Every structure is written in structure tokens, then in C-alpha cells.
Amino acid sequence: MDATIAGILALDGLTNGAIYALLALATVLVFTVTRVIFIPQGEFVAFGALTLALLQAGQVPGTVWFLLVLAAAVSLQDLVNGLRQRRPPARLLAQALRTLAWPVAVSLLALWAAPKGLPMLAQAALTVALVTPFGPLIYRLAYESLADASVLVLLIVSVGVHFALVGLGLYFFGAEGFRNPSFWDQRFSFGGMTLSGQALIIFFASLALIAGLWLFFDRSLAGKALRATAVNRLGARLMGISSSSAGRLSFTMAAFIGALSGLLIGPTTTVFYDSGFLIGLKGFVAAVFAGLASYPLALAGALGVGLLESFGSFWASAYKEVIVFGSILPVLLWRSLRDPHSEEH
Amino acid sequence: MKLLRKTIAAAAALLATTAFADVNIGVTLSLTGPASGLGIPVGNQFKLWPQTIAGEKVNLIILDDASDPGKGVGNARRFVTDDKVDMIFGGSITTVSAAIAPVATEAKTTQISIAPVGVPPEQEHWVFRLPQGFTVMAFPIIEHMKKAGVKTVGFLGYTDAYGELWLKEFTAQGEKAGIKVVAVERFARSDTSVTPQALKLVSANPDAMLIVASGSGAAMPHKALIERGFKGKVYQTHAAATPDLVRIGGKDVEGAFVVSGPAVVAEQLPDSHPSKKVAVDFVTHYEKAYGPGSRNQFAGHAYDAKIMLEKILPVALAKAKPGTPEFRAALRDAVENMGRTIFSHGVMLWTPTDHWGYTNETGVMLKVVDGKFVVEK
Numbered sequence: 001m002d003a004t005i006a007g008i009l010a011l012d013g014l015t016n017g018a019i020y021a022l023l024a025l026a027t028v029l030v031f032t033v034t035r036v037i038f039i040p041q042g043e044f045v046a047f048g049a050l051t052l053a054l055l056q057a058g059q060v061p062g063t064v065w066f067l068l069v070l071a072a073a074v075s076l077q078d079l080v081n082g083l084r085q086r087r088p089p090a091r092l093l094a095q096a097l098r099t100l101a102w103p104v105a106v107s108l109l110a111l112w113a114a115p116k117g118l119p120m121l122a123q124a125a126l127t128v129a130l131v132t133p134f135g136p137l138i139y140r141l142a143y144e145s146l147a148d149a150s151v152l153v154l155l156i157v158s159v160g161v162h163f164a165l166v167g168l169g170l171y172f173f174g175a176e177g178f179r180n181p182s183f184w185d186q187r188f189s190f191g192g193m194t195l196s197g198q199a200l201i202i203f204f205a206s207l208a209l210i211a212g213l214w215l216f217f218d219r220s221l222a223g224k225a226l227r228a229t230a231v232n233r234l235g236a237r238l239m240g241i242s243s244s245s246a247g248r249l250s251f252t253m254a255a256f257i258g259a260l261s262g263l264l265i266g267p268t269t270t271v272f273y274d275s276g277f278l279i280g281l282k283g284f285v286a287a288v289f290a291g292l293a294s295y296p297l298a299l300a301g302a303l304g305v306g307l308l309e310s311f312g313s314f315w316a317s318a319y320k321e322v323i324v325f326g327s328i329l330p331v332l333l334w335r336s337l338r339d340p341h342s343e344e345h
Numbered sequence: 346m347k348l349l350r351k352t353i354a355a356a357a358a359l360l361a362t363t364a365f366a367d368v369n370i371g372v373t374l375s376l377t378g379p380a381s382g383l384g385i386p387v388g389n390q391f392k393l394w395p396q397t398i399a400g401e402k403v404n405l406i407i408l409d410d411a412s413d414p415g416k417g418v419g420n421a422r423r424f425v426t427d428d429k430v431d432m433i434f435g436g437s438i439t440t441v442s443a444a445i446a447p448v449a450t451e452a453k454t455t456q457i458s459i460a461p462v463g464v465p466p467e468q469e470h471w472v473f474r475l476p477q478g479f480t481v482m483a484f485p486i487i488e489h490m491k492k493a494g495v496k497t498v499g500f501l502g503y504t505d506a507y508g509e510l511w512l513k514e515f516t517a518q519g520e521k522a523g524i525k526v527v528a529v530e531r532f533a534r535s536d537t538s539v540t541p542q543a544l545k546l547v548s549a550n551p552d553a554m555l556i557v558a559s560g561s562g563a564a565m566p567h568k569a570l571i572e573r574g575f576k577g578k579v580y581q582t583h584a585a586a587t588p589d590l591v592r593i594g595g596k597d598v599e600g601a602f603v604v605s606g607p608a609v610v611a612e613q614l615p616d617s618h619p620s621k622k623v624a625v626d627f628v629t630h631y632e633k634a635y636g637p638g639s640r641n642q643f644a645g646h647a648y649d650a651k652i653m654l655e656k657i658l659p660v661a662l663a664k665a666k667p668g669t670p671e672f673r674a675a676l677r678d679a680v681e682n683m684g685r686t687i688f689s690h691g692v693m694l695w696t697p698t699d700h701w702g703y704t705n706e707t708g709v710m711l712k713v714v715d716g717k718f719v720v721e722k
Contacts, residue, residue, distance in 0.1 A: 005544055005548070008540065008544060009540075009541055009544065012538055012540040012541060015538075016537050016538055019537070170379060174382075175379060175380075175381075175382050176382075176560060176561045176589050177534075177560075177561035177562060177589075177593065178561075178593070179564070179565070179593045265537060268537070268538065269536070269537045269538060269565055270561055270562065270564060270565045270593055272534065272535060272561075272562075274535065275535045275537075277535075278533075278535045278536075279535075279537060309538075310538070310540070310541050311541070312541075313530075313532070313536075313538075313539070313541035313542055314541035314542070314544060314545055317530045317531045317532060317541070317542045317545075318504055318531040320531075320532075320533075320536075321533070
């Protein structure tokens, strides 16, 4: 191995690491606010990449129907709850309208735009608009009524949601994989290395998103409310912060980050309906490095996972996954020795 | 009175013979679930089957196993206990085939697997396979490499059984032909990048690369090798011989060599290829029913199953009546001693020691030219 090879490997690792970083941030965000270990985070990545691929092919992506079904299920759930609590019909109607408005509007837009062959950036925006509402809808359908359950119960629900999403993904997208065209085809070479435009976009998009998240948490009221909920749910509620709207907001952001990661990774690899799981899991490993609590540590962990994966595949490609997922053990050991705390119930 | 009794007995015997005269075949296919892409075309071809084969009415009992080995076993149990079938076709994926092999062996019923499957020696007796094995498919690649003067090969394959079996077979056959595997790298279908593996392979500088992957998963490693500046020949296996390779690989897979069964490239086969006539018949009938371009290797296996029945049914019927254990045993012996038979997928020669059967005349090398598969002569 010489410097050039090491350079290429490092670049490859950091490019993937940047994607894992986004997913790790989303995992930490969802966990701190709602205590949900959100295993299906990766599914949004696959949904984002595949939705864009189908839009590129001029077809109506399955996400449209999936979104409508999900929105209908959530409004039905609201309706049943509302009738049980004998709420006035006008309020029920308003609630249903609020739930359905965005999914229906964006679905109609997608139905209209799919055969038109719009420019790629417009399709990318449409993809994000289609995948992002999945977050709050899944939260309301699967987690909201269990918001006070133990971490373990929420984890079990996550596993169920993961299997449901993968199965439905197969139904809506089919078994074959897709690869999206690059957003930017330019290549830059220096020394023996080439840097693709897509890799640059991945770096810049990740940096921009991280900076955006920092501003959001530091400067905006909604961000501060999320932080407050993360620090202490009960305390935040006493201060008038609704923990369920904080949960919805965090899931919305998680889905948005997932969809964006899907757009970024789509041109660099072939994405299948089930590809998201492993990508999300590597983001999760990075989040565990950070004890599911610290954003900067999650970022460092994600870049570490990317590098480990890239160098691991160079030296022993057959054991690559073993190396990546095995690396979680010493970290867990170190964490449990450093700050031992009792099991949460 | 005596006459009446005789008449009744005769009528009963007659009834019994008509009821048993039909040949019943249980078919379990993955018509839903993750592997439905492979199972549905097989089912489509079975729908085109005639009512009678070799003058005998053949009932196909087709059940869906949802790509689930457990369900496949349930189907197989139903076949042997309730339907008392004479033969089992299926499953259409390896895991299901492997799971129902013990059931078929226990019931002493022949299993014709529509997926490549390895089974323990005690079950081998009752199991025959319709797809080509790795030995037969590695043969044309080695021959092509010999002709092209390839001496060293880099291997980039799946970390699963498909990759492992190819590696074993290719290394063994290559050694005899003086072709050496100089670097072995592995990847998984869902990997986000194979750049590191490609780097290592390219730096080993072999004459050619062999990529062992399936369908759309075969394009990513190919692209990675080209991106890393590999200029030699790139070979792909028969699982990659689908339009998805070109759809995703684009101009990077141009010039790739792909080994394939003859069925899907029927018209292009040289006249000297034994399967040409049968393969053309298969694709014309299939595409007449399901539209142009709908051909695929999986439906071809169901077509070949009919050719097999046409040959073995008369032999077995001469020995015993359908629905009896003797008939089931006779069917098995007939399959094993069927002799050289031309299938749409190649030349089949099952023997007591080889239940995979295809001869080396089977495989065809294709080359990707202008985004299309062209037979390499």
C-alpha cells in the first residue's frame, strides 16, 4: 500500500462516512427526543433513492400510493380516537384535513409531474417532499400512543416497523436495483487521485446540513424546544412544550435527512429496496459510538466507520461487515466502563 | 347375482383406473415474496402446457410458497399425503428446493428442482435439477479465456454461497487449463462501495476479471473496476445475463463477456448449437403469449420439464399405473436413464452419478455490444 492507494481509500471511506454521519445524526436526534431507537432510518434512504430513480424513468413512484395509504390510516386512527373522546365533528374534520392536506397535495403533484420529465433538481425536490411526510405519519401510526413505554418496547416496535417498510418497499419498488445519474459529472484529479463531483456534493450537503442543524438547535424556538424535550421530557412538558409535537418534528427531520441521504448516495451505488437497512445500521453504529447522545461524537464515529469499512474491504473484503460491526464491541465496553449507569426501565 | 357382483367389480375397477389414470404433478413455486421475479415466469410457462402429454392426461397442482422454505415444505407434504402426486416440480429458488428435498425422499417421490440446489447424499437419489450447474457454466468461460490467452484472473464475487461455489469451481477448472486466480475479493449486493476491492484487484494486474454477482447487483462492481482504470477483459456469470446489467452498467459494461444458457438468445445461436431449434420454439411460443421481450431463463426450465415428461412418461407407464409407488419409482428410473436429451437450456444427460446432468455443449458466451447481448462465436 502506498500513499496514493491510502488516499483513494480514505476518500472513498470519508464519502460513505459523510452519509453515515447524516444518518447517525438523525438516529441521535430521534433517540434523544423520543427515546425511540429508530432502526428503519435507513429505509428512508432507499425510498429517497428509488423514488428519484422512478421519477427519472418517467414512472409514478410507488411512494405516492404508499404515502396516501399511510395518510389515510393515520386519519382513520384520529377519527376513531376522536369519536371515542366525543370531540365535535368540526374539529375532527379540521384534524383530518391537516393530516391529509400535504400528502394528497404532493401526491397529486407527483402524479402530474412524473411523465413530464422535469429537470433533475425539481425531481429531487419532489422526492424529498414525498419521503419527508413518511416520518411524522409513521410516528403517529406506530409510536405516538406508546410514547411513554420503555425503550425496549419502542425498540421492538422499531423492528416491526422496519420489517413492514422493507416488505412494502419490495411491493412498491420491485426486486431490482436502480442507480441514479450523477448530479454533477465533473471529475477533478490531483496526484493519482480523482475526486468526483458527486463526492464533493456529498461533502458539501453533509456540512450544510450539519451547520443547519446546529443553527436550528441553537437559534430557533422549535430547536430549543426539541433540546428541552431531549434533556427532560417532564420538565419540558411543564414548561408548555408538547412532547408529541416534538416527537413529530424529530421524525419529520429524520425522514428529511434520510431522503436527502438517499439522493446523495443514489448516484454512487446501486440501491435496492432493502439496501437502506445496512446503510442505516452503520449510521446506528456511529450513533452508538456517541452513546446515542452527542452529535459531534456521532459525526466522528460515522467518519470512523466509513474509513474502517473502506480499509477493511481493502485488506479483508470477505470480513468487511464483521470488522465494521465487530468494532462496536470495544466501544460498548469502553463506554460501560467509563460511565456505568443502571438499566433504564 | 353372481353376474351383478362381477359387473359391479368390473365397474369399480374401471372407475379406479380412470381415477388413477391421470398423472398428478405437484408444483411449488415462489409466486409471491422476494423471489417472485423468478417464480412467476415459471408459472406462466406452466400455463402454456397442453392438457395431455404423451397421450396421458397430466394434472398440474400449482401452489405458491411465497419464497418461504417453511411454506414450501407444507406444500410438499400436501402433495405427497393428500394429492398423492407422482412427481414434484420445485421450488423455484434454492432454499425452498433444499427444504422440500427431505420430504420428497421420505415419500419416495422424484423432485425436479427448478433451482440449482445441493442436497445431502442420501437425498440425492430422488432429486434432479433443471438449471445448469456451475461446472457447465464455468466451462465456456475457461475455454474463452484459453483462446484469448488469459493466464491470470482476478475474482470479485458475492460473499454468499453463489460466490463461494463459483470460486471453487473456477479455481479447480482453471488450474487444469493453466489459468491462475491471482486475487480474490468479496462484496455484498447491498454494499455502498466496492472501490477498495477494485483497487486491490487492479493493482494485482491480472489479464482478466471474473465478476460473480446477479442481475442489477452485477453492474456496480463492473463499473468500479472500469473506474479504477482496468483495461483487460471482464467476465460475468449467467446470473448477470439480464437486461438489468446493461440498464445500470451503461457504457461501462460495454465489451463484457457474459456466460449464459442458450434459451434466451435462441435466434442468435449458431446453427451448430444442438439447442437452437428447441430454444427458438420456446421463445416464439412464450413471447406470443406474454409479449415481445418477455423471454427469460426461468420459463425455459418449465418448458424443458415438458420435454422431459414427453420422454419419460411412456417408459414409466409401460411399467406401472399412475398413483402407485411402483409408478413413482419407475418415473425416477426413467429420469435417470433418460439419456441425451435436447433441452432449450442445453443438452441434458442425467446419469446415476450426476443429477445435474448438462453436458459441456450447453453454455454460450455472450458479449455486450451497443447495450445488447450478442453471441460470441
